[in-house]
Amino acid sequence: MREFDIKGWCPGALRPMRSGDGWVVRVRPRLARLTRAQALGLCDMAQAYGAGLIDLTNRANVQIRGVSDAALAPLQQALAALDLLDDNPGLEARRNILIAPDWAQQDDSSRLWLDLANRLADLPDLPPKTGFAMDAGPAPVLSQDPADFRIERGLQGLILRAEGHARGMALEQGREIEGLIRLCRWFAQTGGAQSGRMARHRAPLPGWAIWDAAPLPARAPLGAGISPVGLTLGAAFGQIVARDLAQVVAATDAPAIRVTPWRCVVLEGLTAAPALPASLTATAHHPALRVDACAGAPFCPQASVETRAFAGQLAPLVSGSLHVSGCAKGCARARAADVTVTGRDGRFDLVVQGRTEATGLTPPQILTRFER
Numbered sequence: 001m002r003e004f005d006i007k008g009w010c011p012g013a014l015r016p017m018r019s020g021d022g023w024v025v026r027v028r029p030r031l032a033r034l035t036r037a038q039a040l041g042l043c044d045m046a047q048a049y050g051a052g053l054i055d056l057t058n059r060a061n062v063q064i065r066g067v068s069d070a071a072l073a074p075l076q077q078a079l080a081a082l083d084l085l086d087d088n089p090g091l092e093a094r095r096n097i098l099i100a101p102d103w104a105q106q107d108d109s110s111r112l113w114l115d116l117a118n119r120l121a122d123l124p125d126l127p128p129k130t131g132f133a134m135d136a137g138p139a140p141v142l143s144q145d146p147a148d149f150r151i152e153r154g155l156q157g158l159i160l161r162a163e164g165h166a167r168g169m170a171l172e173q174g175r176e177i178e179g180l181i182r183l184c185r186w187f188a189q190t191g192g193a194q195s196g197r198m199a200r201h202r203a204p205l206p207g208w209a210i211w212d213a214a215p216l217p218a219r220a221p222l223g224a225g226i227s228p229v230g231l232t233l234g235a236a237f238g239q240i241v242a243r244d245l246a247q248v249v250a251a252t253d254a255p256a257i258r259v260t261p262w263r264c265v266v267l268e269g270l271t272a273a274p275a276l277p278a279s280l281t282a283t284a285h286h287p288a289l290r291v292d293a294c295a296g297a298p299f300c301p302q303a304s305v306e307t308r309a310f311a312g313q314l315a316p317l318v319s320g321s322l323h324v325s326g327c328a329k330g331c332a333r334a335r336a337a338d339v340t341v342t343g344r345d346g347r348f349d350l351v352v353q354g355r356t357e358a359t360g361l362t363p364p365q366i367l368t369r370f371e372r
């Protein structure tokens, strides 16, 4: 039996989600980019209306937690003033589009992101969590990140690939989004609503295309540190102290920040790291960036266990990646981790390298296992 409640939708800013510590208000920055004014404004809002923290999600969104009933409307007004709200909750929910974080002005990834954002009304009714990836850089970089339909670079040009299938169809230059909308219509007409996600959809791919185009081998995600895009910064659990981010942005001339699905932010154009507060790191492979932990108890009503303090205790004992999840939903991390501990009925199940090693463990039992 499932141990967690599937909401079936993701929170937004117009349709926030109630959590254990108030409303969760999720903002979906266009092109996963916040201008300097938007970034500084969001930091102010997180302090004025929320708990002072900004969560980075694995769909490259940002969310403010701990918003009270009284603060919700003023927060939404402040977001609208910074052009961070969609026209209506329906469009907001559909605008679930990842983009390769190293996109450039007018390159294929940004062109396709904007084309799709302008055509959302042409999509059929799709399951609420349906997501898209515009991954059209020199090679795919979002392959491990959540999406149902992807536009990627193949050997001969751009391809459209449905999640769960190794190969996609070649796309005609300039008509890529037409192809994507057609595939979404096929998904809807063949029972996509019942499947929920493309990866679970068992219908054979439509016969109006040839599904033989493989994506190029994937590139490595941007790590913390300097890259051609700018300075990538990470924070423990992808949770940024808003005051600290505001301080760093204000101390630099970065014109914007980008949000990555790897729970980091990139300060555009920076070629050196300024002095950083302790909560932020520009160090590649920093131990804090190996660990994912969701909000857990008491913040998430689905959780029966505390997660982040425990993750802090466990992380130094684990080599490789660690995922501490409050329940089996696994919100904090889409990719498999070397070690995963998952809360259930007040205890944890332990999975190491994909194999369930033990169930029903207490935190001291898990710490002892890794201290050995």
Ligand code: SF4
Residues within 6 Å of the ligand: 004, 294, 295, 296, 297, 300, 301, 302, 303, 304, 325, 326, 327, 328, 329, 330, 331, 332
């Ligand atoms: S994984 Fe964590 S945040 Fe997600 S529903 Fe479960 S307890 Fe809540």
